[in-house]
Every structure is written in C-alpha cells, then in structure tokens.
Amino acid sequence: MRLLNYRELRRRYELDGPSKTVEHLSEALEEKSLRPEDFSIRDLAEALIPDGREWVRTLDPRSGGVSPVLEASEGIDASAFQNIAAQVVHAKVLEAYTQEAFVASRLVETVPTRLDGEKIPGVSRIADQIDEVGAGMPFPSLGLDEDYIETPATSKHGFIVPVTKEAIFFDRTNLILSRAAEVGEVLGLNKEKRLLDLIVGVTNNYKHKGVSYDTYQASGPWANVAAGNELVDWTNVDVAEQLFADILDPGTGEPVLLGATTALVMPAYRHAAHRTFNASEVSYAPSGSASATIAANPLGNYRVEESRLAYRRVLASGVAPADAKKWWFLGDFRKAFAYMENWPITVTQAPLGSEADFTNDIVMRFKASERGAAAVINPRYVVKCTG
Numbered sequence: 001m002r003l004l005n006y007r008e009l010r011r012r013y014e015l016d017g018p019s020k021t022v023e024h025l026s027e028a029l030e031e032k033s034l035r036p037e038d039f040s041i042r043d044l045a046e047a048l049i050p051d052g053r054e055w056v057r058t059l060d061p062r063s064g065g066v067s068p069v070l071e072a073s074e075g076i077d078a079s080a081f082q083n084i085a086a087q088v089v090h091a092k093v094l095e096a097y098t099q100e101a102f103v104a105s106r107l108v109e110t111v112p113t114r115l116d117g118e119k120i121p122g123v124s125r126i127a128d129q130i131d132e133v134g135a136g137m138p139f140p141s142l143g144l145d146e147d148y149i150e151t152p153a154t155s156k157h158g159f160i161v162p163v164t165k166e167a168i169f170f171d172r173t174n175l176i177l178s179r180a181a182e183v184g185e186v187l188g189l190n191k192e193k194r195l196l197d198l199i200v201g202v203t204n205n206y207k208h209k210g211v212s213y214d215t216y217q218a219s220g221p222w223a224n225v226a227a228g229n230e231l232v233d234w235t236n237v238d239v240a241e242q243l244f245a246d247i248l249d250p251g252t253g254e255p256v257l258l259g260a261t262t263a264l265v266m267p268a269y270r271h272a273a274h275r276t277f278n279a280s281e282v283s284y285a286p287s288g289s290a291s292a293t294i295a296a297n298p299l300g301n302y303r304v305e306e307s308r309l310a311y312r313r314v315l316a317s318g319v320a321p322a323d324a325k326k327w328w329f330l331g332d333f334r335k336a337f338a339y340m341e342n343w344p345i346t347v348t349q350a351p352l353g354s355e356a357d358f359t360n361d362i363v364m365r366f367k368a369s370e371r372g373a374a375a376v377i378n379p380r381y382v383v384k385c386t387g
Contacts, residue, residue, distance in 0.1 A: 012024075036091045103309070105191060158187070180368075206379050224382065231272055267311055268326075
C-alpha cells in the first residue's frame, strides 16, 4: 500500500479543479498506478473537507460537538471528498465486475444501444449473381428491410454501497471496498450467467424474421450440434469444422465466413484441450494401416478458454455431471452472441445531506448499476459438442 500525500491532493484539487483531478485519478486507477486500497476514507475526509479533522472529530459523540450534515447550505463543501471517494468506489466495483473468471463477458461483443430490445436489419440480395456491372448500367442494390433479427428487452441490475459515519471515523476503508467489490462481483456474475445460459443453450432468444429458434439445432434450418463428440484429439475438432462447412448464411445462401477462433471447454477437459490445440505435431493412422502420418498441428489458430461457471450452468440445466464435463463449444462467439448494453457498469452518488444521514448515519451512498441483455445474433457461428 503506497502512502498518498493528501495535502498535495487537496492542493491539486484547488489548482486544477474537480474535473481534471478526478480525471487524473481515474486514469491512475485504471492504469493501476494507484489502487483503491491505497486510499484511506478518513484521511480523504480530513484532507478534502474544510476543517476536515474537526469534522471527523465531531463524528465521535464523546467530543461534545454536533456533527454537521455534509451539505453546502450548512457551510461545508464536501464535493472534493465525495468526488474522489466515488472514483475509488467505482474502481473497486469495476475491478470485481471485469475479473478474469468472467470468460463469456470477454468472448462476446458488447453492442451499445439506446433501445429496450431492437430489430436489427440484415442484408438481403435482390440478385443471385453480382459478377460485373456493365458500362452505363445501374448498380444492383442490397436490401436492409427484408431480413432482420429481434433482440430481447434489456434489464437493469444494481446495488447501493453505503458509507457510514462509523466507517469514516474508524477508517473502515477495507470494509467499504469489500462491499464495493461484492457489488461488482454480483453484477458481473449475473451478467456472466445470462451470457453463459445462451452460449450453452439453457436459454434461447434467437428470433429471425419473427420466428423464434433454439440456438442449437440437430438438423435444418442449420445443424450445429455434434453429439458424441468428446474432445480427445484433432479428429474431434474436424467433426465440428465439417458442420460449419455445411451451414449456409440465410441472407446470402453462401457458407458462413468463419475463421479459426475459439474453443470453450469445461474444467475437466482443460488440459485435454490445450494438448489438442497446442500440440506441435499430430499423428494419423487409418484403421488397419501399418503406418502413421505425422504432420504439423493444423489447429494452432484456435484460442482455448475454460469456464467453471459454464460447467455449473450446464449442471443447473439438468445434465448429469459425467456428461456435462464433456461439453465443449467451437466457433466465433463475437459473431454468434452479443451483450446489448444500454449503459455499462456505472457508479452514481446520492445528493449530500439526505434523510439517510440523520436516520441511519449514512454520510454518502454510491449506486452501481448496469443495464443490458444477452442476445443471440447468429447461432450459425458456433457448434456445440457433447460426449
């Protein structure tokens, strides 16, 4: 834990103004040159509130003083303290919200939207062949209104992090940060579970041209399930790739344009996956053959991810543990799924001098919230394999 010069912090706040100071601290927290744990809530109050030491002392009833409400009308300017405390809380919430365990949140694309569910147009060709435009001839058009998908309604999630007088007086910074981390983790976990339920097929919200479909189909209109395809070696990857070869894009009638991207596996097959995808060589011996062919591994372009949370979501859907651990997925998750985001994780602060200060000794309150929905954009870009 580094020691902060709070007097210098106050001086910079007065010289640079609140916006620049908060921006500088935000960048330092984002770059991790400063950590939330480097701050002391009591030291911040003493340094940034006018006569802060005296104000903190009045939080103790034994001082004989009356603790004034933090409000401008009472002659106390606590904006510097509140703004910087908010940045510290936000950094801790964000750190927990974006932790490495949330694999699906990193795999899918986040799409900003101002709509509560929307209709996304696709491209429909008006001609089967577009080979050449002759001199003086009109260019053919691509339609944007004949093909579309509908995404689900978004939902809002959030919690409040309170800062009590006791937390400031006793300098319970770790307690405040612990609550902020818990809020970030719960919100991140909720988002991750909603995404994983789509990826593993527990929930299905793909709606194309007004018709709802399950993400994974054993046969038409597309087949992207490889049952009995336990991940053992490169031949199992080949089975999944052959399914992609037969899947056509409904808008163009052409094969889906998919490059080698990502394999998502359960924890029990983590090492098997790395062995399969990262081996330097592969060997192939046809049945009954007296010789084997050894070649460079063709699977080097795949990225391998494993998720304990995905395994728990498969189990929660009723799949037996012996079967659930063999599930794995292959494809381009950014093309198949998206998180339609109205707003990202955001921390806002309640006005100072609220009723909660008097009735609950809560000096400040920070609200963390996010709003969005997990959506299937095009299920043809992912294949599910089971054991």
